[in-house]
Amino acid sequence: MPAPDRxxxxxxxxxxxxxxxxRPRSDVSSPTDQPPLATGSRPTPxxxxxxxxxxxxxxxxxxxxxxxxxxxxxxxxxxxxxxPLVRIAGPGGRPATAAARAVAGHLAVLTAALATVGIxxxxxxxxxxxxxxxxxxxxxxxxxxxxSPDHATLLWILVVAYVAALVFARSVRxxxxxxxxxxxxxxxxxxxxxxxxDLFSYVSYGRMLGEHGIDPYLTGPRAIxxxxxxPYVAPDWYDTPTVYGPVFTGLSAAVxxxxxxxxxxxxxxxxxxxxxGATVFVALAARRTDERPGSxxxxxxxxxxxxxxxxxxVGGGHNDVLMVLPLAAGLWLLARRTDVAGAALATVxxxxxxxxxxxxxxxxxxxxxxxxxxxxVGTTVVVLAGTLVAFGTAxxxxxxxxxxxxxxxxxxxxxxxxxxxxxxxVPSDATFRGLLIGxxxxxxxLLVATALRRIPWTTGxxxxxxxxxxxxxxxxxxxxxxALPLAAARPRRTTAAAVVLLTVLFVGMQTxxxxxL
Numbered sequence: 063m064p065a066p067d068r069x070x071x072x073x074x075x076x077x078x079x080x081x082x083x084x085r086p087r088s089d090v091s092s093p094t095d096q097p098p099l100a101t102g103s104r105p106t107p108x109x110x111x112x113x114x115x116x117x118x119x120x121x122x123x124x125x126x127x128x129x130x131x132x133x134x135x136x137x138x139x140x141x142x143x144x145x146p147l148v149r150i151a152g153p154g155g156r157p158a159t160a161a162a163r164a165v166a167g168h169l170a171v172l173t174a175a176l177a178t179v180g181i182x183x184x185x186x187x188x189x190x191x192x193x194x195x196x197x198x199x200x201x202x203x204x205x206x207x208x209x210s211p212d213h214a215t216l217l218w219i220l221v222v223a224y225v226a227a228l229v230f231a232r233s234v235r236x237x238x239x240x241x242x243x244x245x246x247x248x249x250x251x252x253x254x255x256x257x258x259x260d261l262f263s264y265v266s267y268g269r270m271l272g273e274h275g276i277d278p279y280l281t282g283p284r285a286i287x288x289x290x291x292x293p294y295v296a297p298d299w300y301d302t303p304t305v306y307g308p309v310f311t312g313l314s315a316a317v318x319x320x321x322x323x324x325x326x327x328x329x330x331x332x333x334x335x336x337x338x339g340a341t342v343f344v345a346l347a348a349r350r351t352d353e354r355p356g357s358x359x360x361x362x363x364x365x366x367x368x369x370x371x372x373x374x375x376v377g378g379g380h381n382d383v384l385m386v387l388p389l390a391a392g393l394w395l396l397a398r399r400t401d402v403a404g405a406a407l408a409t410v411x412x413x414x415x416x417x418x419x420x421x422x423x424x425x426x427x428x429x430x431x432x433x434x435x436x437x438x439v440g441t442t443v444v445v446l447a448g449t450l451v452a453f454g455t456a457x458x459x460x461x462x463x464x465x466x467x468x469x470x471x472x473x474x475x476x477x478x479x480x481x482x483x484x485x486x487x488v489p490s491d492a493t494f495r496g497l498l499i500g501x502x503x504x505x506x507x508l509l510v511a512t513a514l515r516r517i518p519w520t521t522g523x524x525x526x527x528x529x530x531x532x533x534x535x536x537x538x539x540x541x542x543x544x545a546l547p548l549a550a551a552r553p554r555r556t557t558a559a560a561v562v563l564l565t566v567l568f569v570g571m572q573t574x575x576x577x578x579l
Contacts, residue, residue: 160233167230167359171242174223174367178246180216181373185253200327202252214573220369221569228558231363232356236345239359243366244338250376251334255326261379262294265325267304268314278304278311279456291322308449308457309413310381330379337376337383340390341366344550347390350397351518351552361550364558365390370565374540382543385414389421393520393551396429405429405437413445417544420505420530421523427512428519476532476564479571497533504529524548524557528564539568 186202211219227234255261267278269291276285282301283292304311317328341362348361365371365386375383389411395404408425411418426438449457477497478488489497505526512522527545531537542564549557 163233167234170223170226177216177220182249182253184213227363231360234359236358243341247334247338251331255379259296264314266291266295268318272315272318307413333379333383336387340386343390343394347394347397347551360553365546365550370539370542375543380540382540385411385418390547401433402437405434406441409438409441420527424519424523475537494535501529501533520548520552528560
């Protein structure tokens, strides 16, 4: 006996199953039974037919499907064929043209790259001159002269492109973006440093230790006035001991044997490698901490294409960029739950420049895992012990020098720039101390919020760091680099907005003559 047909059959307009005739159902129909939609009719909801009462013939059976009107294949009155409107879902499922967002993002990245190339070529043409010292021109000195806008104009073009790239960053492909960032860092590494003298201060401190056996934590470069590096040092630093961490001082001493210019190019190359490596690490970290599409690209744009990082951090060869590398690597390892190594690398960063230590309380408050604590405490003990053995207690005096520089009401500061734009003079020392106290209070509140799990620790650390930079009595453009890896490791609108605001303020300072271009 053949098996009964399990499919429903239609007999006289009434659906029948194996059990016999059943009552007609107006809310169930197969896809093949759906009538075509007439113009202006309401579409059938997905997953089932509409629940309106079907048209019924006098015999009580539903009208056959062929009774429905067929929409015209052309636009009425024109004879033009109908073209279906195709809408592509963009990020977050919103109806948007994803292709247009991708094009806009890639165009913004390209514009930022071209502006950076113009800035790099400007370094070749407008390099600073130090009396009595030959200027390093680098391997690109033979390039032909190409007319381009001035440095200030290019900086603002780069800022606009940076903001646009941030808006569309999640639609930008990560690998090409990283290749662009690496290429820009390499290009800037091959151009003369700008501003010049900070890089040669690093060289001079390194030569004091590596070539002359003088502790740079006890005296300034005047102690080696006959050294080839001394003419490059700014007069303000002649008698100032180094304020940098022991790890960086050791690195400076290690490259001192390359000579004055050779050590300068080596440290500039280290800055470029650090910027490129930090961009890769924060992109990898963001892909683990932020599950939204394009998080890696958002992180790479936020850090790698930042105008201050490119034009001043890498372009000037500043050690702030070197400080960013172990912090970014630590953030990636922490995102992978490689706690000991990640916490250890994050703790090494303050041994390059003390300002990175602002992130450590937030790390301990936000990542309350025993292995994180072990990594922080263990690395701190090792660094302190090595510092005491190599330099004694002299490096700990650097904290006092830093406090002097950040609370002296210097004209190179964000508050002084804002006051000038408002028509006021340079704020008093008391004003700066009040601003720093206010920033400290906000930082404590952010730390509490981090401990209560209200915000990610990277967010609290990024905002607190940005506040300290913005309220310090002396701040230069490359100080904004401190907050970049913390903001990029877990991209958020709040931290991105803080970075953009800080970037705009510092570029305004630079182009208004309140900072070295």
